[in-house]
Amino acid sequence: MDHDLIVVADWSAAAQPTPAKPSKDAIWVCADRRGAQEVRYFRTRHAAWGWIDALLDEGLRTLLGFDFAFGWPAGFAERLTGRAEALAVWDHLAARIEDAPDNSNDRFAVAAALNARFPGTGPFWGAPRPLEGLPQRDLRDGHGLPERRLVEAHAPSATPVWQLAYAGAVGSQALMGTAALARLRARRAVTVWPQETGFAVPDARVTVAEIYPSLFPPAPHAIRDAGQVMATAAALRAAPDTWFTEPRQVASEAVAREEGWILGVLPPSSCLALPAGRDWTPVAEVLADLRAGAAPATGSETVGLLDAAGRVLAGPVAARRANPPHPNSAVDGWGFAHATLAPGPIPVQPGRAAAGRPFEGAVAPGRALRILTGAALPEGVDTVALQEDATEAEGHLVLRGVPKRGANTRPAGEDVAAGDAVLPGGAVLRPQDLALAAAAGHGALEVRERLRVGVLSTGDEVTPPGADHGTADANRPMLLAMLAAWGLAPVDLGHVPDDPDALAAALTGGLPAILTTGGASDGDEDHLSRLMRARGTVRTWRVALKPGRPLMLADWGGTRVFGLPGNPVAAFTCAAWFARPALRAMAGAGWAEPRPLHVPAAFAKRRKPGRTELLRARLDARGRAEVFASEGSGRTSGLSWARGLVHLPPEGGDVGPGDLVDYVPFAELGL
Template identity: 50%
Template sequence: MKGFDTIVMVDWSGGNDTGKTPRADAIWACVARQGRAEEPVYLRNRAQAEDWLVELFEAETRAGNRVLAGFDFPFGYPRGFAQALTGRDDPFAVWAWLEEQIEDTPHASNRFDLAAGINQRFGGKGPFWFNALKRDIEGLPRRKDGYENPFPEKRAAEEATKGAFSCWQLGGTGAVGSQVLMGLPVLSRLRKRFDVAVWPFEPLTGQIAFVEIWPSLTLGAGPLGQIKDAWQVQEVARMVSNIGSDVLARILEVDAPEEGWIFGLGHEADLRHAAAQPPKLTNDCFALPPGVHWTPVRETLDMLRARLSPVTPVSTVPVGAATGRILAHEVMAQRSNPPLPNTAVDGYGFAGGKAAGVHRMPLAEGRAAAGDAPGVVPQGHAVRILTGAALPGGVDTVVLQEDVTLSEGHIAFRGPIKPGANTRRAGEDVQEGAKALEKGIRVGAAEAALLAAIGVREVAVHAPLQVAVLSTGAELVQAGDAAQPGQIFDANRPMLLELIRACGHVPLDMGIVPDDRALLAQRLDLAAGRADLILTSGGASAGDEDHVSALLREAGAMTLWRIAVKPGRPLALGMWAGTPVFGLPGNPVAAMTCAMIFAAPAMARLAGQDWQEPQGFDVPAGFSKRKKAGRTEYLRARIRDGQAEVFGSEGSGRISGLSWAEGFVELPDAAVEITTGTMVRYIPFGSFSM
C-alpha cells in the first residue's frame, strides 16, 4: 500500500460555538508531515472546521498528496443498529441518514430531539440517553433511570479498550455520543466531495483516507499549562506520521464491517514506539538553492539550523539516570521550590515587622527546625527557629539570633525590622505548575538538582547521538603501525572521536578505508546501521579519488557545499541509507575547523538540543594581518596578557597549531587590516558545544 504524505488529526466536538479564545472542549486539528507536526489549529465550531478541512483537502489534492485524516469519534454503531434504523447493514446508510436529519448551526442543533425520536422507534427507553437541555424531551432520559437498550451497549472496539465510552451517551465528561451524531454528517459530505476511502469499511485506495482515532489510547493528560485536546492531536499527528509502512499495514488489518474500529487498537506498543521516534531527515535537507556556488559561513549555518531537527528516539527515564541526556519536552514543576515559606537564618520568628526602638516578646515553647512540620505560634509570641525550617503559622519575619538578647522566657531586640525579613517565600524559586526547564537542554549537575527540588521523578530524554567516524585514503595508516614511504598516520580519526565525546555524544570508530569505492560503500552501510550521523574525512571533494562524494552522488543524495571559509575545502553533505553524512576535508586543520564550526552545532541539533551558537568576545589583537575580501577566516589563537595572539603559521598542515591554540580568532569575509590593538572576535574552543 502506498504511504501517506500528510497526516491530519481532528479532536471533534458535539457542542456549540466555543468563541474566539482557544479553549478546551472545542475542535482542534493538527497537520503533520514526515514526523514533524505543525501547531494545532483551533476551530470554534463545526462549520468552521468543515471549511478548514475542505480547504486542506483541496490543497493536498492539487499537490498530489495522499492524506490520512483521523477523527476522534466512532464511525459506526454497535451491530444491529444500522439495519434497525435504515434497513441495511451498511454504516454509510447511517451516515447518509444522519446527514439528512441533523440540523446544525454554530449555536444550536437538533441532536437531542433527533436522538429522542430514534428512541421512540424502539420503545422510548433507549438506546440514547443524557438530555443536556433545560427542557425535558420525551423519550430521552437525563440519566439511566428506567433505561433500556435494544442494542449492545458498546462496540467490540470499546469492549477491548479500557475507559472508552459508549456512543449512546450524549453528554458528560468523556462522552462521545453527540460527537458521533454531529460528526458523521460532516464526514458524509466530505466523502461525497473528495476521493475518500473510510477505514475499516473500504480498501484505502483513495487519495484521502478517514480513520477513527482515540487519543487516550496511548496518551495521557499532557503537560501542565497546555490544552489537553490541542496537545493530544499534535502528538497523535506526529506519532502517526512516524509509523513505518510495515507497521501501518499491520494496524490496518482489521475485520469490522459494520461497527468500525479504533486506529491502533491492539498495536499500542507500535504506536508508543512511533511516538518516541523523531522525524527522519529527508534527502533534500542539504540541497542548496539554485545558482549557489560559494556560500558565506553565516548563510551555511543558517541553512543547517533551518533544515536539521532531532533524529534520536525519546524515552522516559528516572531523574537519576537523566544526567548527560537532552530533555525532549519542557519540564513543569510538580512542587514549588521552596514548598513552604522558610527561614534563611538561625534566629527567632514572629509576625509582622517592627518599628525602630527596643522590642520585648514572650518566647513560645519548642522550636522550629529544618524538616519539622510547621506548627502554630500564638499571637504576639516569638519562637526559636533554625535555618531552613518551614515558618510556623503566625510567623512571617525572622530576627537574627546575633541581634537578640534572651532572658526569662522573653527575647529583646532593636528595630527596625521589615516584614518578611530573613525569610524565603514559598515558590520564590519555582512555582508548582510553572515551566522549570525548556526542552533541548542537556541535563547537568545544576539541572539534576532543580529536577529533584521540584519533585520530578521521571523526564523524557533523547537517546545519546551515535556518531560514526570514518577516515578515507590510501595514504593513511593507524598510528603506531608501520608506515611505508608516502604514507602518514591518521590524525583525523582520533581528533574527531575525541571532539564527539567532548560534545557529549557517543563516538563510533569505523576505522580507515583505502581508496576503494566498493569497500567504502560497505563501511558506510555498516556505519549507517549503527549511527545517527556519519563523519568522514578525506574524499569529500570532486577529484578522481574523492570516493565519499562520488558514492553520495550515486546514491542521489549529495550536495557539495562550497563554503567561503579558510581553512577548509568543500563539505560533502548528504544521506546514506537514511543517515546524514558530513564529508569533512582530509587536511587535519581544515577538518578540525569545519568540524567545530559546522558539525558541532549540527550534531547538537540532531541530538535534540537547541542550535548552539558559539560565544565570542571582542579583544584587542596582539598581532598584525592584512586580509582580502571573500572568505571568513579562522586563525588558531589564544589569549595572553589580555590580547589575542595567533599561531605563527597559517599553514593548514601544521597540526601542532591546534594543540597550541585555545580558540579561534574569527575574521569576517570583508577585507580587513589588523594591527596590534585592533579589536577582533575571539571564540574559545569550549564555546563549540563542548
C-alpha cells in the first residue's frame, strides 16, 4: 500500500493504567515509515493518543489501523440512531462515554443504557460486577439483533462485539475506541474506510481502517502483542490496494456503511482445500437451510413435575400463586408491631408461629411473639428481631437494640407475584426450572411430546457390536445415546445391507426424522445418495467440512433424513453440528448453535482456505486446546479422548501455539 506512514494500534479498554513494565493485553502501537518500524507501549489511552496525534502532525499520507470493530451487526445503528450508519453510533458514543486520562471510564453504564433502547435482554453482555440492564453472563434474549457482522463470517476466531468482559471480549474496545475516533474526526481531517469510502481505494491524506492482527503470524518480540502490530504493519505495507476493493465481492455498500469491514479479510480464494470440479456447500449455508426448514413437529401433553425434567415446554408458564404466598419471617426470632413498642422490656404473648403452623389470632400491640424462619407473619407483626439479639426472662423480652421497621421479614411475592411469567415456551426444563414451577404453584406442566428420531446403519461390511468379524457398528449405539442425551425419543431401526429396496423399506415408517450412516457419497455401493436423488428430495450434498464431506440432507416423504458419513468420527461431528440444532428446533426447543470458548492453541497446523474443520480436542492444565494426534475420521479412540471440538473456520490461515482458537466443549453440544 502506497502510504508514507502506516500506524497499527493494538487497543485496550482497561479502566486503570496498565503496568509500568511493558506487558501483554495493553496498548501497543507500531509506526512503519516506509518499512522502518518503531513500536511503543502505552499505559493509558490518553498517552497513546498523544503519540498518534504527534505522528499525524507530520503531515504524511497515513494509514491508521485499530484492532477493534468499527461497526455493529445489521440493524443496531438504525434502531439506535435512526441511521443505518456506524458513524452515527460513533457520534452517539462520543457524546456519552467519559474516558479520563487515568483510563477510568463509564463504558459499562453506557452499554446498559444502550441495552435499554432495545427489547428483551441485551444485546450487550459481560459486566464484571452486577449492573442493572447489563447481564454479567450471556443471558440475553429477545433483543432482536444478529450475533455477528458479515465480515466475522470470513475472519478466523472473530468474537462478536456484544461481549464486553471476560476472555476473548472485544466489545469494550469497540465502544471506547469508536468514541475516541469520533473525537479524532471532529478535530482532524480523516477518512474512515469503508464507512465513508465504500470498497474503493481511499485517496485521503489520513485513512482510518479496522484491522485484525491475528490474521498474521507475529513478528519476533518478547511480547506477542508487540509482535502482532509489527507484523500487521508489515503486511499492510506489502499488501496491494486490492485489499480495499476485494470485499465488494461478498459485501454491499450498505454493509460497508453500517457494519464495516476488516482490512485484510478477503473473500475465499480459488486455492481451496477441497477437490476441484465439484460444488461444495459451506457449513454456514447448510445451517441456514436447516434452520429455515426446522419447524416444531410434535404435539403436546401434560406431565407431572416429577416426570418433566428434560422436557420442552409447549408454551410460556405464568405463576399460579405468589412466592412466598404470605409475608413471612426470614429468621428465627421475635415478631412485633414496630410502632407499638414502648420503652423497656416487651411483654411476650403466649404461643408461637412456625412454618406450616401459623399463629391463630393477632399479636396485641406492644407485645412480642416467638416466630420461626418461614412462618407467616401473624396479624399485628411487621418486624422480627433476631433471637440472638433478644433475651427472654419472666415473660418479658429485652432487645439489645430495636431493629428498623420491617427488618428480617419477606413480603408476599418477593420472588414471584401471581401472574408473573416464570418460564418461556420452548425451554428445556432443568431441575432448577422444576423448583421454580413448583414454587409458582404448578404440579404439572404442558410439554412437547418427545420427538421420535430413528437411527439406521447401512452397509454389507457392518456387523453388530461384539461380533468377531466385519466392521463393528459403532455408529448406531453412539447416535442412539446422543439422541437420548438431547431429550429426544430414539428409535432403533437396526441395520440394512447394501440393498436399495431394504433401505427404502427401513426409511418408510412415518418418523419425523432419521439419522443414517454410510452410503451418502457417490461410490458404487452408496445406495442412500442414489435412492434419495431418484425417489426423495436432496437438499444438501457434499459439505465443505472436515470430517464429514459426504453429508446428505434430504427429505423422504415427510421424514427429514440426515445422511451421515460412515466413519464414526465424521458421523459424530456431523450429528452434533448439524442434526442437533435442527432436531432441537423440530422438538419445539428453538434453534441453538454452540457458543465457543476462545482459548490459546497448544498445537500448530497449516491450512488452506475452503472448508471448516472440527478437530477432536481437550484443554490441557494451562487452559490451552490440544488436539488428538490423528485427524483420521476412523480413529474412534479420539472421540473418547476428547472433551470438545476445535472449530477452524473456512477462511484458512495457519494456526500456531498460543493463537486463539474456538473451542466448543461437548457440554455446548448437549453431550
